[in-house]
Amino acid sequence: MTNSLLFGISIFVYFFSMVLYVSYLAFRSDALGKVATLTLLSGVLVETAAIFLRWYESYQMGIGRAPLTNLYESLVFFALTIAVFYLLMEWKFKIKTVGAFVTPFPFIVMAYASLNPNEIQPLVPALKSNWLIAHVVTCFVGYAAFAVSFGVSILYLFKMNAENKSGKKGGVLLEYLPSSELLDEIGYKTIAIGFPLLTIGIITGAFWANVAWGTYWSWDPKETWSLIVWLIYAAYLHARITRGWRGKKAALLSILGFAATLFCYLGVNLILSGLHSYGGAS
Amino acid sequence: MPENEKVKARRVDFIDRIWGFFTSLRLVIILLLVLSLLSVVGTVIEQNKPLQEYYRFFRPETVELFLKLGLLDMYHSWWFTSCLALLALNVIACTMERYPSIMKGLKTANVVLDEKLEAGLKDPAKIKYHLPAETVEKRVTELVKKIFPAGPIVTETQDARHFFYEKGRYTRLSFLLTHLSILIIFIGAIGGSIFGFKGYVNINEGSTISTIQTRKGENKALNFGVRCNSFNADYYETGAPKDYRSDLSVIRDGKEVLRQTIRVNDPLSYEGITFYQSSFGALPDNVTLEIRGKNDASHGTVVAPVGKQVDIPGSGIRIEVADYREHFHFPDGSEAGTAIGVNIFRPGAEPEGVWIYEAYPEKNNHWGYSFKVKGVKLQKYTGLQVNKDPGVWLVWTGCIMLVVGIMLAFFTSHKKLWIRIGKDRKGRVELTAGGMANKNKYAFSSEVARLFDSFREVS
Ligand code: HEM
Numbered sequence: 001m002t003n004s005l006l007f008g009i010s011i012f013v014y015f016f017s018m019v020l021y022v023s024y025l026a027f028r029s030d031a032l033g034k035v036a037t038l039t040l041l042s043g044v045l046v047e048t049a050a051i052f053l054r055w056y057e058s059y060q061m062g063i064g065r066a067p068l069t070n071l072y073e074s075l076v077f078f079a080l081t082i083a084v085f086y087l088l089m090e091w092k093f094k095i096k097t098v099g100a101f102v103t104p105f106p107f108i109v110m111a112y113a114s115l116n117p118n119e120i121q122p123l124v125p126a127l128k129s130n131w132l133i134a135h136v137v138t139c140f141v142g143y144a145a146f147a148v149s150f151g152v153s154i155l156y157l158f159k160m161n162a163e164n165k166s167g168k169k170g171g172v173l174l175e176y177l178p179s180s181e182l183l184d185e186i187g188y189k190t191i192a193i194g195f196p197l198l199t200i201g202i203i204t205g206a207f208w209a210n211v212a213w214g215t216y217w218s219w220d221p222k223e224t225w226s227l228i229v230w231l232i233y234a235a236y237l238h239a240r241i242t243r244g245w246r247g248k249k250a251a252l253l254s255i256l257g258f259a260a261t262l263f264c265y266l267g268v269n270l271i272l273s274g275l276h277s278y279g280g281a282s
Numbered sequence: 283m284p285e286n287e288k289v290k291a292r293r294v295d296f297i298d299r300i301w302g303f304f305t306s307l308r309l310v311i312i313l314l315l316v317l318s319l320l321s322v323v324g325t326v327i328e329q330n331k332p333l334q335e336y337y338r339f340f341r342p343e344t345v346e347l348f349l350k351l352g353l354l355d356m357y358h359s360w361w362f363t364s365c366l367a368l369l370a371l372n373v374i375a376c377t378m379e380r381y382p383s384i385m386k387g388l389k390t391a392n393v394v395l396d397e398k399l400e401a402g403l404k405d406p407a408k409i410k411y412h413l414p415a416e417t418v419e420k421r422v423t424e425l426v427k428k429i430f431p432a433g434p435i436v437t438e439t440q441d442a443r444h445f446f447y448e449k450g451r452y453t454r455l456s457f458l459l460t461h462l463s464i465l466i467i468f469i470g471a472i473g474g475s476i477f478g479f480k481g482y483v484n485i486n487e488g489s490t491i492s493t494i495q496t497r498k499g500e501n502k503a504l505n506f507g508v509r510c511n512s513f514n515a516d517y518y519e520t521g522a523p524k525d526y527r528s529d530l531s532v533i534r535d536g537k538e539v540l541r542q543t544i545r546v547n548d549p550l551s552y553e554g555i556t557f558y559q560s561s562f563g564a565l566p567d568n569v570t571l572e573i574r575g576k577n578d579a580s581h582g583t584v585v586a587p588v589g590k591q592v593d594i595p596g597s598g599i600r601i602e603v604a605d606y607r608e609h610f611h612f613p614d615g616s617e618a619g620t621a622i623g624v625n626i627f628r629p630g631a632e633p634e635g636v637w638i639y640e641a642y643p644e645k646n647n648h649w650g651y652s653f654k655v656k657g658v659k660l661q662k663y664t665g666l667q668v669n670k671d672p673g674v675w676l677v678w679t680g681c682i683m684l685v686v687g688i689m690l691a692f693f694t695s696h697k698k699l700w701i702r703i704g705k706d707r708k709g710r711v712e713l714t715a716g717g718m719a720n721k722n723k724y725a726f727s728s729e730v731a732r733l734f735d736s737f738r739e740v741s
Contacts, residue, residue: 242310
């Protein structure tokens with residue numbers, strides 16, 4: 001299948017972009033930084049092409065469905081949204097140094113995806129719904145935002161830690177990193193984008209469940225974990241807006257939130273069982 | 283202080299403290315985190331399984347403990363619902379507390395840039411021009427249009443003209459919208475569980491039902507009948523199900539009032555009751571058996587309807603077809619094909635249940651009789667989930683409010699801009715301007731600073 005060939009290429013491209021971003025952090029050459037961004041961008045383009053090709057191929061096989069319905073496809077989409085989201089943040093806030101902390105995700109996620117079965121399989125009746133597509137897309141863009149916020153928060157903690165150790169002066173590297181206020185602000189802004197998306201994701205999921213099974217909420221582990229993630233970020237936002245939690249406390253909550261996100265996405269399938277179609281026997 | 287006033291003061295103090303507890307933001311954050319922590323427990327211990335499953339995995343004392351703590355149905359336990367109730371009280375209190383200031387923010391602000399207002403503005407601009415006031419006014423209002431497309435409120439005072447611009451006043455309602463939406467969702471969910479029901483029903487192809495079974499195990503009569511005209515299932519080549527659909531009719535007073543084909547993502551609703559395609563299957567209607575007795579003497583063939591005892595002519599025994607399996611497994615796990623569960627009634631003996639295999643007639647010898655399956659007449663049925671949830675529309679209303687509220691809260695703000703064009707002491711035209719926003723202040727003030735820079739270039 002040609003789509004898997006393209007996916008394979010994109011894994012390598014993501015790998016190189018990660019190496020380039022890390023080297024950029026180490027050597028701080030602007031040329032390297034440009035190449036790193038372009039490499040990541042080409043990874044995104046190749047992967048987008050692969051997804052559309054997979055979609056097209058599913059029609060050729062007479063199945064005809066959006067490529068968003070099993071673990072492999074969701075991982076692939078997750079990798080893409082993280083890369084795209086990061087590129088947008090880099091472009092808006094000029095924070096190339098954050099790349100070294102975010103670009104490992106698309107690579108790791110794609111590499112993990114490649115360990116999963118990737119045949120195009122027909123859909124069982126419950127998954128044939130446009131609500132499903134709205135649900136998956138919004139959830140994953142939300143997750144991607146949380147992933148970027150996680151990377152930024154790690155960088156923030158790393159920077160604060162190094163500054164506290166080496167006093168005010170710090171190394172050349174520290175000075176090269178974005179200011180801690182900016183990191184803190186980006187950490188918040190990305191969550192402020194991810195939270196409404198996750199909210200829409202949970203609601204469209206509930207709507208779909210109601211149409212398919214007649215219950216919008218049944219406390220199955222996947223639903224419950226998405227609620228847990230939502231509650232943690234709601235706590236984060238309230239702590240920040242109303243109690244002025246900033247800096248370290250906010251960064252730690254953001255990291256906790258992303259840990260819960262990862263568990264919601266993978267842990268529930270690998271460790272807990274549920275109604276959802278990702279992973280499992282199929 | 284007189285005694286009764288002291289008591290009063292103490293009471294006020296007490297009420298204040300309770301109010302303070304419920305409006306405290308620390309409580310919100312703690313509640314949100316506690317609820318998420320509790321929810322984790324319910325995903326680790328599987329909920330609402332049959333009791334024997336818990337006994338298989340845990341020691342009996344552990345199961346008893348879980349039962350006592352309500353951990354096996356924890357999302358409906360008193361402590362979990364209390365946390366939700368506390369959250370609801372918390373939201374109500376916070377919303378009431380902030381209501382007056384929100385309403386105040388919605389009132390039209392001061393439209394005149396006087397000295398008092400000017401003193402409260404952050405980074406106001408003061409620009410002098412060697413141009414006629416009319417020209418300045420025309421150019422400047424043109425520039426402002428880019429940020430505030432809606433025209434200004436213009437006020438004349440003795441010595442100056444004032445221009446007031448405003449955008450997004452109603453985004454101040456975002457707080458009310460998000461927090462009320464949570465209450466509305468709660469009310470919808472509670473209302474639905476009190477005034478609605480969830481149940482299921484199997485309908486044989488061609489027959490009509492008018493009662494269903496609720497999840498609590500009760501029978502519930504409907505005001506109408508539902509007939510399954512036909513049921514069909516399609517499969518992919520791999521054998522995975524592709525589509526299942528039931529052609530249903532709603533029957534009222536003997537007449538068909540609605541006919542619709544339902545599928546997994548496409549239910550039927552009638553009078554607030556919704557029928558969802560959930561499962562399907564087939565049960566035998568009757569089974570034709572050929573029976574031989576001792577010395578291979580034939581007792582002929584009988585057609586045995588399911589669940590009815592039938593005499594076997596000339597043998598003195600009776601049989602009853604009681605069960606049916608399409609894919610039976612032998613005790614060693616190998617596939618046995620179709621099997622019929624038959625109870626055999628012999629005179630003077632307890633009835634005995636045996637399995638009769640369609641594909642292995644040589645295994646079907648019991649007490650000197652041998653059975654052969656000649657035919658099975660199957661009756662297909664469709665399995666429907668039946669719900670009534672009168673609260674669901676409130677839940678969706680709340681969800682829409684929640685999303686709109688969150689979007690407004692994060693991405694919009696109430697922005698105001700004042701401009702005054704007057705004369706300074708030397709008689710030159712002087713422009714004073716300043717802006718204010720309730721959120722995203724940093725972004726707005728840099729936007730305003732750029733606007734003021736463009737004012738300075740007016741010549
Ligand atoms: C459980 C779900 C909740 C959600 C989704 C939620 C959502 C929000 C959002 C989006 C904001 C930002 C508003 C803004 O920036 O103007 C906010 C602010 C706030 N929330 Fe909540 N909230 C929740 C629960 C609560 C509760 C239970 C309380 C009660 C104490 C509360 C009190 C507040 C307060 C006081 C603010 C500050 C508003 C401001 O400063 O403008 N929230 N909430």
